[in-house]
Amino acid sequence: MQLMGSVDQAVHAGRGLRAWEDPQTGQVDAGWPEVAYESLRAINHLAGQGYAVPAPVLYDVLGNLKGA
Incomplete structure (x- = not known):
């Protein structure tokens, strides 16, 4: 099995x-760790x-974070 790139780029x-x-708009989309951190915060x-x-x-929130 061959992987298709780095895990850093996996979505x-x-x-x-x-x-x-996004290089076109400059908008930053948070990754999963940031979303989990902000939820707990x-x-x-x-x-x-x-x-x-x-x-x-x-x-419910913690269960969703666990399943993410």
Whole structure:
């Protein structure tokens, strides 16, 4: 089995392992690690401000991150 390039360039569901900048528009699309980091950071930030994050919502977000 021969691989078709570097894992750095591999894409899954429209995202890669690294952020990617469109050379034509200059728009940066976050990679999977950045998306996971921002999701966890948002949960922590909201909980730290006193918002109650319902367990089903939290488990859904964490479950989606685990499956990503």
